[in-house]
Each structure stands twice: as C-alpha cells, then as structure tokens.
Amino acid sequence: MDLVTLWFWLIALTFTLYFFLEGFDFGVDILRPLLAKTEAEERALVGTIGPFWDGNEVWAIAAAGVMFSTFPVWYGTLFSGLYPVFVIILLSLLMRGVSFEYRNQVDQQRWRNFWDWTSFLGSLLPSFFWGLTMAKLIEGLPVNADERVLGSFADVFTPFSVVGGLATLLLFTLHGANFLLLRLHRDTDLYRRARAAALFWGALATVAILAFVVMGYVTEGLFVSFGVLPWLFPLAAGLTLGSIWYGLTRGLDVFAFLMSSLTIVFSTVTVFIALYTRGVVLPSTLDPAYSLGLRESASQPYTLVLMTWVGAIFLPLIIGYQIWNYYVFRERVRPDEGGLNKGYD
Amino acid sequence: MDFDVLGLSRFQFASTSIFHFFFVSLTVGLAFLIAVMETFAFVRKDRAHVYANMTNFFGHLFLINFAVGVVTGIVQEFQFGMNWSQYSKFVGNIFGVPLALEVLMAFFLESTFIALWWFGKDRLRPAIRLASIWLVAVGTQISAFWIVLANGWMHHPVGYEVVGDQAFLTSFPAVVFNYKAWLYFLHVQGSAWTVAAFLVLGVSAYHLLRKQDVEVFSRSLRIGLVFGAIGTVFSATSGHRAAQVARYDQPMKFAAMEAQWETSTSPAPWSAVALINERERRNDFNVELPYLGSILAYNSLYGRYEGMIPLQERYERLYGPGDYIPPVTWVYWNFRIMVGLGMVLLLAAFGGLFLWWRKRAGLDDTRWYLRLLLFTVPLPWVANFCGWITTEMGRQPFMVYGLLTTREGVSANSSTEVLIGLVGLWVVYLTLIGLDLYLLTVTARAGIHHTPEAQMLAAPPPNYGGPGFQDYERRN
Numbered sequence: 036m037d038l039v040t041l042w043f044w045l046i047a048l049t050f051t052l053y054f055f056l057e058g059f060d061f062g063v064d065i066l067r068p069l070l071a072k073t074e075a076e077e078r079a080l081v082g083t084i085g086p087f088w089d090g091n092e093v094w095a096i097a098a099a100g101v102m103f104s105t106f107p108v109w110y111g112t113l114f115s116g117l118y119p120v121f122v123i124i125l126l127s128l129l130m131r132g133v134s135f136e137y138r139n140q141v142d143q144q145r146w147r148n149f150w151d152w153t154s155f156l157g158s159l160l161p162s163f164f165w166g167l168t169m170a171k172l173i174e175g176l177p178v179n180a181d182e183r184v185l186g187s188f189a190d191v192f193t194p195f196s197v198v199g200g201l202a203t204l205l206l207f208t209l210h211g212a213n214f215l216l217l218r219l220h221r222d223t224d225l226y227r228r229a230r231a232a233a234l235f236w237g238a239l240a241t242v243a244i245l246a247f248v249v250m251g252y253v254t255e256g257l258f259v260s261f262g263v264l265p266w267l268f269p270l271a272a273g274l275t276l277g278s279i280w281y282g283l284t285r286g287l288d289v290f291a292f293l294m295s296s297l298t299i300v301f302s303t304v305t306v307f308i309a310l311y312t313r314g315v316v317l318p319s320t321l322d323p324a325y326s327l328g329l330r331e332s333a334s335q336p337y338t339l340v341l342m343t344w345v346g347a348i349f350l351p352l353i354i355g356y357q358i359w360n361y362y363v364f365r366e367r368v369r370p371d372e373g374g375l376n377k378g379y380d
Numbered sequence: 381m382d383f384d385v386l387g388l389s390r391f392q393f394a395s396t397s398i399f400h401f402f403f404v405s406l407t408v409g410l411a412f413l414i415a416v417m418e419t420f421a422f423v424r425k426d427r428a429h430v431y432a433n434m435t436n437f438f439g440h441l442f443l444i445n446f447a448v449g450v451v452t453g454i455v456q457e458f459q460f461g462m463n464w465s466q467y468s469k470f471v472g473n474i475f476g477v478p479l480a481l482e483v484l485m486a487f488f489l490e491s492t493f494i495a496l497w498w499f500g501k502d503r504l505r506p507a508i509r510l511a512s513i514w515l516v517a518v519g520t521q522i523s524a525f526w527i528v529l530a531n532g533w534m535h536h537p538v539g540y541e542v543v544g545d546q547a548f549l550t551s552f553p554a555v556v557f558n559y560k561a562w563l564y565f566l567h568v569q570g571s572a573w574t575v576a577a578f579l580v581l582g583v584s585a586y587h588l589l590r591k592q593d594v595e596v597f598s599r600s601l602r603i604g605l606v607f608g609a610i611g612t613v614f615s616a617t618s619g620h621r622a623a624q625v626a627r628y629d630q631p632m633k634f635a636a637m638e639a640q641w642e643t644s645t646s647p648a649p650w651s652a653v654a655l656i657n658e659r660e661r662r663n664d665f666n667v668e669l670p671y672l673g674s675i676l677a678y679n680s681l682y683g684r685y686e687g688m689i690p691l692q693e694r695y696e697r698l699y700g701p702g703d704y705i706p707p708v709t710w711v712y713w714n715f716r717i718m719v720g721l722g723m724v725l726l727l728a729a730f731g732g733l734f735l736w737w738r739k740r741a742g743l744d745d746t747r748w749y750l751r752l753l754l755f756t757v758p759l760p761w762v763a764n765f766c767g768w769i770t771t772e773m774g775r776q777p778f779m780v781y782g783l784l785t786t787r788e789g790v791s792a793n794s795s796t797e798v799l800i801g802l803v804g805l806w807v808v809y810l811t812l813i814g815l816d817l818y819l820l821t822v823t824a825r826a827g828i829h830h831t832p833e834a835q836m837l838a839a840p841p842p843n844y845g846g847p848g849f850q851d852y853e854r855r856n
Contacts, residue, residue, distance in 0.1 A: 086499040089450060089491035096457050096487055100480040103460065107472020107546075114461025114468075115791035121462050122801040125455050129808050132451035133815070136443060140819050182469070183792040334473045335548050341477060349484040353492075360492050363500055 038339035039330055042105040043316070045346060047307035049101055053094035054165070054203075055299050060084040060091055062211015064131070064158035065204075066236075068151060070215075070228045077151070079225060079370030081135060083218035086364045088135065090357055092128065105342055108182060108332040109316045116176045116184030116317075117168060120191055124161045131157025159204065166203020169306045170196040170247075173255050175318030178325050185321070195250050202247040205240035206302070209279070210295040212236060216288040220369040230283065233291065237279050244276060244302070257305070260312040272301035386790050388798040389463040392805065394772065398765055399809045400456050403449040403816065405764055408520040408569070409576025410442045413607055415510075415517040417600070422510050434596050437828045438580065439498070444819045446494060448812050453487070455805070456527075463798065467779055467789030474540055474549045478530040486523035490516050521569065528568050532561025534780050535771070536629050547783065560629065563622040564771075570614025571767065574725055575760040577608035581732070582757035583824045585750035593828050598744045605736060608729035616722055619767075620676070626774075627677050627685055630781060632695065632704055633774030635688045636711040638673065639663055646684035648673030652716075656709045661689060699782065706776040714766035714773075721763035728756050 063084050071077040102110040114121055130153040138150035174195055177185045212233035219226040251257030275297040282291030310316055316332050319325035333339070414435055421431030457479065460468050468476075496504065497512040504512070539554030540547045549555070584601040587593055627634040635641075639654045641661050650672030655665035674683045686694075688705050695704035732753075736743045743749075775781060779789040 086495040089495060090488060093487045093491050096454055097483045099457050100483040103468060103472055104476025104480040107476055108469050110461045110472060111465030111468035114458060115465035115793060118462050118793050118797050121458055122804060125458060126804050126808055128454055129451045132447050133812060136447040137815060338473045338477060338549050341552055342480065345481060345484060353488045356492055360496055363496060363503060
C-alpha cells in the first residue's frame with residue numbers, strides 16, 4: 036500500500052473513530068431532555084459523558100488537521116464548498132462544549148435550562164450535518180474546473196443528503212441510548228427509560244438507514260463500484276443493525292452497544308470505500324472530469340512520509356490513553372445518591 | 381476595509397484568532413501555574429491542605445476557561461479550509477503538518493488528562509493526578525509551540541520550494557528550527573504566563589485586601605509574582621529581538637511600527653507619538669526621542685533603517701506592482717500600546733518582588749501595591765490583543781510573506797455566506813466572553829469556600845460510586 040492510500044484510510048479511521056465516539060455523547064445529549072425527569076437524573080446523564088466528551092471531540096479536529104496536511108486540496112475544497120454547513124457545526128459545537136462546564140456554575144433553573152437547550156441543539160445539529168456531509172461526499176458537490184464549489188446553501192439539501200443526515204442523527208441517538216445502558220445503574224428508572232428509548236429510536240434508525248442504503252444504491256450507484264463483494268459492507272451494516280434489536284430485547288447491553296458501534300463503523304467505511312473504489316475524493320456534479328482525484332489531491336511524498344512517522348508514534352499512544360480514561364471512569368452512574376464531594380471535589 | 385469576501389474573511393479570521401487567544405492565553409499560562417501549585421501540595425505534606433485549596437480554587441477558574449479555549453480552537457482549525465481554501469491548497473503540504481502535530485501531540489493529551497485530573501479526584505492516586513495536570517500543562521505548551529510555529533512560517537517561510545501552484549516542503553528541520561517562529565513562541569509563551577500570573581496576582585490581592593484566607597492567598601501571590609516576573613521578562617526580551625529581526629526579514633512591518641516613511645538618519649530617533657497621514661505618506665506631527673530608534677533596532681547608538689517609501693519601490697521590483705504598505709496607523713499605535721503595557725507589567729511584577737525581598741511577610745499588608753494589582757488584571761490581555769494586531773496587520777498585504785498575498789489565499793465563497801457566518805460567530809463569541817468574565821469574576825470573588833459544590837447544593841453532581849469512591853470517603 037502506498038502512502039496516499041495509507042493516509043486516505045487513516046483519514047477514514049479518524050472520521051470513523053470520531054463518529055463512533057462522539058456519536059454516543061451526541062446521542063446522550065439528544066436524549067437528555069426526553070429521559071431526565073429530575074435534576075439529579077439530568078446531572079447523572081451529564082455525568083455519563085462528562086469525562087469523555089472533550090477527548091471524543093478532538094477526533095473531529097484530528098480528522099480536519101490530518102486532512103489538511105495530507106490532502107490539502109480535498110480539505111480546502113470540501114470545507115469551503117460546504118461553508119454554511121460547517122458554520123452551523125462550529126456554532127453548535129461552541130455552545131455545546133461550554134454548556135457542560137457552565138451549566139452548574141449558577142444555581143438557577145433558567146440558567147440550567149438555557150444550557151440544556153444549547154447542549155441539545157449543539158448535539159442535534161452537528162449529528163444531522165455531519166451525516167449530510169458524508170452523504171455529500173458520495174453524491175458530490177458542484178466543483179468547477181478551478182476546484183471551486185459553486186451553488187448556494189439550498190443546494191446542500193437534496194433528498195439523499197437529508198436522508199443521510201437523518202439516518203446519522205437517529206443512529207447517534209440509538210448509539211447514545213446504548214451507551215447509557217452501559218453507564219447507568221441497572222436498578223434505576225433512568226436505566227429503564229434509556230432502554231425504551233433505545234428500542235424506539237433504534238427502530239426509527241433502522242428505517243432511516245435502510246432508506247439511505249436503498250437510495251444510495253438506486254440514485255448514487257453506491258456499492259456498484261465496490262468490486263467482487265459489493266454487498267458485503269451494507270450487508271454487514273444491516274446485520275449489525277438488526278442484531279441491536281436482538282441484543283436489546285434480551286438485555287445484552289454490551290452486545291447492543293457493540294452492534295451500534297459497528298453499524299457506525301460500517302456506514303462510515305462504506306462512504307470511504309465508495310470514494311476509494313472510484314479513485315475520487317470529491318466527485319463533481321458538474322462534470323466528472325472536474326472531480327478531485329485521490330492522487331492529485333494528496334500532499335507530496337515527503338510530507339506523507341513525515342506524517343506517517345507522526346501517525347505511527349502518536350495514534351497508538353492517543354488510543355491507549357483514551358482507553359485508560361474510559362477504564363478509570365468505568366463505574367456506573369446512579370442519580371439517586373447525588374453527593375457533594377463525589378466526582379467534582 | 382471593503383466588505384467583500386476578502387474583507388469579511390480577514391475580519392472573521394482576526395476575530396476568531398483574537399477571541400481564541402483571549403481564552404487560550406489564560407489556559408496556557410494557568411495550566412503551568414496550577415501544576416506548580418499542585419506540586420507544592422504534593423511535596424509540602426505539612427501544608428498540603430493550603431496548596432490543595434489553592435489548586436482547587438484556581439483549578440476551578442481554569443476549567444471555566446478551558447472548555448471555551450478548546451471549542452474556539454475547532455473554529456481556528458476549520459476556518460483555514462472554509463475561508464482560505466486557496467491558501468490551504470497552496471501551503472497545506474507544509475502548514476498542515478504543524479497543525480496536525482498540534483492536534484495529535486497536544487489536543488488529545490490536554491482534553492483527556494484534564495478530565496482525568498478533575499473528575500478523577502476520588503479515584504486516582506495523588507501522584508497520578510499530579511502527573512495528569514503536568515501532562516495538561518505540557519500539552520498546552522506543545523500546542524502553543526506548533527500553532528505559533530505554523531504562524532511563524534507564514535511570517536518567515538523556510539524549507540520550501542514552489543512548484544507550479546503549490547509550495548512543497550523540502551526540509552522539515554528548517555521549519556522546526558525557524559528562528560522567527562522560536563522568537564514568536566517565546567514571546568507568546570511569555571505573554572501567556574503574564575496573563576495567568578496577573579490574574580492570580582489580582583485575585584490573590586483582592587482576598588488579601590479583605591484578609592480572607594491569608595494563608596492561601598499570600599502564597600499564591602508569591603507564586604504569581606515569580607511567574608509574572610519570568611513572563612514579562614520573556615515577552616520583553618523575545619519581543620525586542622523579534623522586532624529587530626523584523627527589520628531585515630519584514631522591513632516594511634518594522635518601518636510601519638515606527639511610522640518611518642523615509643529612510644532614517646543614523647543615529648535614528650524613536651517616535652513616541654505621531655500623527656500619521658497615510659494618504660500623503662508622511663507624519664503630520666511627530667515627537668521623537670533621539671538615539672532610541674537605533675538602540676531598539678541595533679542595540680547600538682548608530683544604525684539606520686529603511687523607510688516605507690523606498691521599501692515600497694523595492695517591493696514593487698521584487699513582487700510586482702501593488703501597494704505593499706500595511707495599515708500604518710494601526711500597526712504603529714498597537715505596537716506602542718503593547719510595549720507600554722508590557723513595561724507597566726514588568727515594573728509591577730518586579731516591584732512586587734522587591735517588596736517581598738525588602739519587607740518579607742509585610743508584602744501582604746502593602747495595601748497600595750495590592751490595590752494596584754487589582755487594576756493590572758486586564759492589562760496583559762490588552763497588550764496581547766495589540767500585539768497580534770501589530771504583527772498580523774504589519775504583514776499585509778502578504779499572507780505568506782513574499783509568497784502569497786491575502787487576496788490570493790481567500791476562498792471563493794459568497795460574501796453573504798461569510799457575513800452570516802461572521803455575525804453568528806460574533807454573537808456566540810460575545811456571549812461566551814461575557815459569560816466567561818462573569819463566571820470568572822463571581823468565582824474569583826467568592827474565594828476558596830465557594831467551590832462548585834457550594835454553588836451546586838441544589839444540583840449535586842453525579843455519584844460514580846464504586847470502590848475508588850469508598851477509599852476517598854475513608855480518607856476524608
């Protein structure tokens with residue numbers, strides 16, 4: 036495998052890890068207003084992702100940073116081409132990131148309500164728009180001969196991209212619910228509500244993802260370019276999705292969470308396989324000749340070699356200490372015994 | 381400035397960077413201060429509770445800032461592609477590397493270990509907790525290093541080769557050992573320490589004036605003084621050197637900082653106050669101090685430097701026709717405010733050290749000095765703000781000095797899009813700054829007994845339970 040291919044897949048890896056990790060903390064925040072009935076429960080739900088969300092979010096910055104250095108043309112064209120989308124994602128992440136820290140600084144219900152809203156919208160909007168961005172990567176943007184993207188914000192919304200956004204949003208919600216099943220004490224009401232939510236949102240997610248797969252196949256020719264086993268990944272995604280239902284109904288929480296994780300992994304990888312097998316990182320809807328080619332968008336070999344060393348040293352290290360972080364905070368959260376010196380002192 | 385895509389994008393970039401740095405300068409400096417405080421808590425077992433209280437109190441202030449620093453950093457990273465895609469394509473090969481290194485070496489470290497440090501109080505051994513805060517502190521410095529290195533490259537591009545429409549990296553060591561970048565790094569680092577030190581000084585002074593928790597705050601005052609002295613000396617010396625270096629690698633910026641239109645005499649005077657007439661390219665009024673110009677530029681009583689008018693001709697020969705004179709009034713005045721405030725802060729820090737040496741414990745009772753410290757808290761921020769304006773505006777019209785103009789680097793967005801994005805960012809940023817200042821003030825004034833727990837009586841934090849927690853209960 037040459038370095039261009041390697042870095043293409045490492046970018047795929049960072050995006051996959053990002054959606055897998057931040058997927059559940061987005062999901063928890065989207066579910067928070069639906070699940071929490073009391074302030075203690077609200078706090079418990081924040082507590083399930085408290086030590087993790089920040090580290091998860093950095094994977095988005097890593098994806099962008101790695102893309103910048105190894106595929107500058109792809110990065111520049113995609114990010115300027117989807118300018119309004121990224122503005123929405125950024126503003127959402129700005130307000131959301133602060134909400135965790137600021138929510139409990141002032142003891143007023145109105146203050147807390149404000150931050151609950153910002154973290155809800157701050158998770159909902161990026162979930163939808165990241166999904167939309169991924170759908171746009173398959174569908175393509177109106178890229179002209181100068182690698183510039185034409186068109187307006189309204190053009191971003193096509194049936195395929197909207198379904199992609201909704202599917203991602205619902206999948207993250209399901210993923211968040213599954214994560215809660217791992218993080219909440221089993222003998223609480225909150226846990227039971229999270230389970231019901233997982234079943235309900237899981238059903239909706241299944242419908243949305245199936246719609247996305249069918250639309251991708253019919254209108255975008257997705258999977259056609261995959262070669263020998265075009266149905267392997269979507270089939271795997273379908274299987275994992277179906278087995279979530281199995282896991283949830285039998286109380287296999289870890290299994291259900293693993294399956295929603297795999298669904299995210301397979302869906303993200305599917306997007307990147309579609310690009311890779313076409314040899315294109317960003318298709319042009321104006322003229323296929325204007326599409327950004329995989330090789331033409333990449334950095335020169337020297338930069339890629341340098342980045343390979345950097346990646347080889349730091350990626351395992353980062354993954355290592357993030358796993359340790361999860362291990363340290365592995366205990367389940369219980370809302371009924373909220374104390375003062377616990378966790379915060 | 382015109383409100384076309386270029387003007388709006390520049391305005392957006394400037395806003396994003398300044399807002400980001402508003403939070404980050406405090407984070408970078410305070411992380412180190414807190415790591416030192418916690419080290420004292422760890423080493424000085426006899427006074428562990430004093431230092432633990434100090435760490436918790438300033439740690440709380442730190443956290444209020446930290447999250448905003450992280451999220452504004454995302455905007456910082458994304459906007460290269462969003463607003464400056466032509467720039468990204470031109471230099472991504474080179475500029476992207478330090479940026480990616482920043483994320484991989486620093487951002488993950490900071491965001492993971494800050495959570496371990498803060499939430500892990502009831503489950504990590506003290507040594508591991510101490511290591512966590514040191515990793516956060518080191519992470520913030522690494523982060524500052526790479527981003528300033530990237531910025532330094534734009535001011536003084538090295539180790540590259542332009543082939544076709546892209547700049548290619550030829551030597552990564554040249555980029556890493558870029559002398560300009562190192563000067564900028566020391567300068568930014570020094571100013572970040574100054575920001576944090578004067579916040580600690582101001583807050584400590586506030587409580588000492590009210591005789592609250594003297595045990596804690598007289599110690600934090602002394603830690604702050606040491607940091608303040610180091611920070612101001614670092615920024616002053618590296619800043620002085622950076623200005624001298626600009627004389628030969630960015631002569632136009634240097635001339636603009638001094639509002640020097642014609643080539644100076646030797647010895648050169650230094651302009652203290654000038655009324656600049658940019659249209660007619662002269663100063664209508666100028667108060668000059670003799671010799672000081674040469675001293676600043678050469679550390680010598682003799683030496684002349686080029687003015688903007690001859691430089692304009694030289695730049696036209698080098699880079700083709702165009703206007704190469706930056707917005708002189710902005711550069712000139714922001715430079716002066718920065719230097720002036722830097723001097724005030726340097727004096728304030730060393731004045732404190734002098735009082736400490738002369739009066740020992742009496743420092744806590746020197747009320748005029750403590751009152752003075754209350755007013756110095758915002759000054760490092762203002763100085764930083766002016767410094768960024770000076771250096772970034774002084775570089776205009778270049779984005780990468782001598783290689784790419786700002787106009788060439790901008791994305792082909794519609795101005796409406798950029799305007800809407802800009803308005804959105806301003807609304808959010810102003811909200812965040814307002815809330816940040818409000819919470820910092822409330823928390824700082826309330827003192828060490830006003831921990832988050834006290835605020836959250838009605839809203840207790842989650843209980844993680846488990847064995848680690850029971851150990852903690854027993855210990856307390």
